[in-house]
Amino acid sequence: MISWDQVAIGAAALLFAPIVGALLQGVDRRLTARIQGRRGPPLLQPFYDLFKLLGKEQLIVNRMQIVYAWLHLTFMAATVMMLALGQDSLMLLFVLAFSTLSLVIGGMCVRSPYSRIGSQREILLMVAYEPVLVLMVVGFYLVNHSFSIATIWQADQPLMMRLPLLFVALLAVAAIKLQKSPFDLASSHHAHQEIVKGITIEYSGPGLAVLELAHFYETTLVMALLALFWATNWWIGGALALGAYLFVILLDNACARLTTLWMFKFMWTVVLGLALTNIIWLYLSIQHIL
Amino acid sequence: MSAIAKSPWVVHFNCSSCNGCDIEFLACLTPFYDVERLGILHVGNPKHADVLVVTGSVNHRTARVLKNVYDMIPSPKVVVAMGVCSSSGGIFAEGYNVLGGIDKVIPVDVFVPGCPARPEAMLDGILKAAAILDRKAREGTGVATVSAAKPVINLVPLAADAAPAPAAP
Numbered sequence A: 001m002i003s004w005d006q007v008a009i010g011a012a013a014l015l016f017a018p019i020v021g022a023l024l025q026g027v028d029r030r031l032t033a034r035i036q037g038r039r040g041p042p043l044l045q046p047f048y049d050l051f052k053l054l055g056k057e058q059l060i061v062n063r064m065q066i067v068y069a070w071l072h073l074t075f076m077a078a079t080v081m082m083l084a085l086g087q088d089s090l091m092l093l094f095v096l097a098f099s100t101l102s103l104v105i106g107g108m109c110v111r112s113p114y115s116r117i118g119s120q121r122e123i124l125l126m127v128a129y130e131p132v133l134v135l136m137v138v139g140f141y142l143v144n145h146s147f148s149i150a151t152i153w154q155a156d157q158p159l160m161m162r163l164p165l166l167f168v169a170l171l172a173v174a175a176i177k178l179q180k181s182p183f184d185l186a187s188s189h190h191a192h193q194e195i196v197k198g199i200t201i202e203y204s205g206p207g208l209a210v211l212e213l214a215h216f217y218e219t220t221l222v223m224a225l226l227a228l229f230w231a232t233n234w235w236i237g238g239a240l241a242l243g244a245y246l247f248v249i250l251l252d253n254a255c256a257r258l259t260t261l262w263m264f265k266f267m268w269t270v271v272l273g274l275a276l277t278n279i280i281w282l283y284l285s286i287q288h289i290l
Numbered sequence B: 001m002s003a004i005a006k007s008p009w010v011v012h013f014n015c016s017s018c019n020g021c022d023i024e025f026l027a028c029l030t031p032f033y034d035v036e037r038l039g040i041l042h043v044g045n046p047k048h049a050d051v052l053v054v055t056g057s058v059n060h061r062t063a064r065v066l067k068n069v070y071d072m073i074p075s076p077k078v079v080v081a082m083g084v085c086s087s088s089g090g091i092f093a094e095g096y097n098v099l100g101g102i103d104k105v106i107p108v109d110v111f112v113p114g115c116p117a118r119p120e121a122m123l124d125g126i127l128k129a130a131a132i133l134d135r136k137a138r139e140g141t142g143v144a145t146v147s148a149a150k151p152v153i154n155l156v157p158l159a160a161d162a163a164p165a166p167a168a169p
């Protein structure tokens, strides 16, 4: 049975998640500008961009592409809602993968080579970070004996105590999800790059606005996932997520964009290694072998 | 002010410039001038842009490309001619291959004088363009574009095409 409480929480998550995401991006753009010795745009700049895009003309290359943009947004919003309602974390992962896949198919269904290259890189990024996310869910299960996110909230020990290395691995995933250097291969947020914003190249006006909105949700989702590692105290959890955000911004400014092959090697050796080590250690300590 | 005046995204097209104006335009992006504080982003894709900044005069080769880039920008959109070359042909006006200013090919909203135009003048020009963008968005008078799936390839014959090349002095 769905109670009214759940409906209210879901609606609030849908409403406030993009606002939080946009504000976070505003902070990001301003902070990045300060790091580079510039003044930077106003804090509300992501909102201006979004409203401007909504008011523009839509040039449609392929109608299906717009459908996929909407699917991307819908699935992304669904993941945020599932997280807010404390649903199954494994299911959340699948919905998130569907969301990213819609973006990829959207980029693939036009003939622009840049769009195709962007989509292919997005697939590679997915292959690189999905195993870490799966290990994260495995970690959740090993700690709490349940895939449900609600049990994480009720646990009396923060996840961070048992999954510290996995958190570090998740920082790299966060950098990929937030499209930050050195992982911003498929589409980067600031300025243009060698594939001219790749995957989003054929979207214009409202279509692009839908993608921006989805990215606001994505930003909030990543932050919420990181905050989950200290769910016993939301203040510490929030601080943890914000600290991670700061780290990712610093990383973005300190690094150049690197090649896909490098990214792949790094993710499948160092990052996946960190996550696996954590899981194996956790398993052994649960079995009282260690 | 509507949202569009606060986030004019600029696409820069080098028509056939001597690169003087381009270098000055890139100077606008440096921390010294920092256009992003005004919400201006330099995008590489006309489909994401609101403002088309053109440097250099237009010639027979670039006319088609310029028209194409212009058509790819979703309306409302504005065009800024940076420097005297794109305004009138500048020192290249007499060239055998030069058609003149870019207003021969696409409608221009703001002309920025100077050879090269100073970054301050460029910033001023883009802000003026943003105000025009705002007005166009409010009045709904942005020029409707043709479908991007069918780019315009055949230009309307230009007067300069028909006229014989000016005799050498």
Ligand code: SF4
Pocket (backbone or CB within 6 Å): B017, B018, B019, B020, B021, B022, B055, B056, B057, B082, B083, B084, B085, B086, B090, B091, B114, B115, B116, B117
């Ligand atoms: S206006 Fe001057 S600096 Fe600019 S493109 Fe023309 S000749 Fe070069």
